[in-house]
Amino acid sequence: MPTKTSNPPQQDANSSQCAIMFADVCGSSSLYKALGNHAAEFKIRQLLVRVTSLIEQHQGLLIKTLGDEVMVRFDSAQHALDAAKAIQLSMAAQGGSLQLRIGISFGSVLLKQGDAFGDTVNDAAFVAQIARAEEIILTQPFVSALPTSKAKLCKEFDRVALKGDGEKSVIYRLQWQAEKSVGQATQVMSLIQTTQQFHKHSLRLASDQGDAIIAPEETPFHLGRATSNQLQLESNFASRDHCHILYRRGKFVLIDHSTNGTYVTPAGQREIYLRREELPLEGRGDISLGCPAQQSPLILSYHFSN
The missing domain is CATH 3.30.70.1230 (Nucleotide cyclase, GGDEF domain)
Known part of the structure; x- marks a missing residue:
């Protein structure tokens, strides 16, 4: 580079x-x-x-x-x-x-x-x-x-x-890749329809250091060590501006932009490592900032509600 x-x-x-x-x-x-x-x-x-x-x-x-x-x-x-x-x-x-x-x-x-x-x-x-x-x-x-x-x-x-x-x-x-045409053109759902369908969705985050309930209109929701984040979390492994959560078409999506990455463990599944990547948060699971959950002093639980 x-x-x-x-x-x-x-x-x-x-x-x-x-x-x-x-x-x-x-x-x-x-x-x-x-x-x-x-x-x-x-x-x-x-x-x-x-x-x-x-x-x-x-x-x-x-x-x-x-x-x-x-x-x-x-x-x-x-x-x-x-x-x-x-x-x-x-x-x-x-x-x-x-x-x-x-x-x-x-x-x-x-x-x-x-x-x-x-x-x-x-x-x-x-x-x-x-x-x-x-x-x-x-x-x-x-x-x-x-x-x-x-x-x-x-x-x-x-x-x-x-x-x-x-x-x-x-x-x-x-978006440079043209969408392949198969049969009739896809009918696109309007933003109003999408909002009406998913307006009751929320994402709950819980940890020893603080809780938050995130509504779609409250995103992007930022997490990290800096006081400017909506949820400030103290961990030596976390970045000042570690990650944020967006709401896209009925899903809360975690986007990592940290130094050490983010570890997400959906309930009943293996731990997933993200670094400058994103992942939808569905159902329940745990989030660890900067290191695997087994080594982390801070575990953040999430619960998607509809």
């Missing part, structure tokens, strides 16, 4: 509003072990040539290649979005063991001697590392720079503290 860049002196540098994309190859380590250094390097280089070609077709400019990762600049947020989607669609059509994860941001960038510097570059690199294989993760400034028709394809994914920023920002995930 590129380290946070320090801005060079502004002399001989031009400031420009643009989109910065990082596209990183996933699965390269196992490929090197399976094929050997030369064969694996050749296959990855072929993939990056194909990616670069798609970038150029969408008016992108390759800034540099960093190992298995490319850094790209676009003058238009829409061109960057279209390029990212085209890349992932091409990868999916080709199949194979290699996949890409992509992160994009938009904003003021310092351009000097063919390179780019600044917070926008750092933010794009940061969200690229959050992305999993086949994902396209976007910052709030990038989504705001898109036309409305394109912005609608971007769904809220998480709230994170970007590098060097103490406050959390919303990040988004692009």
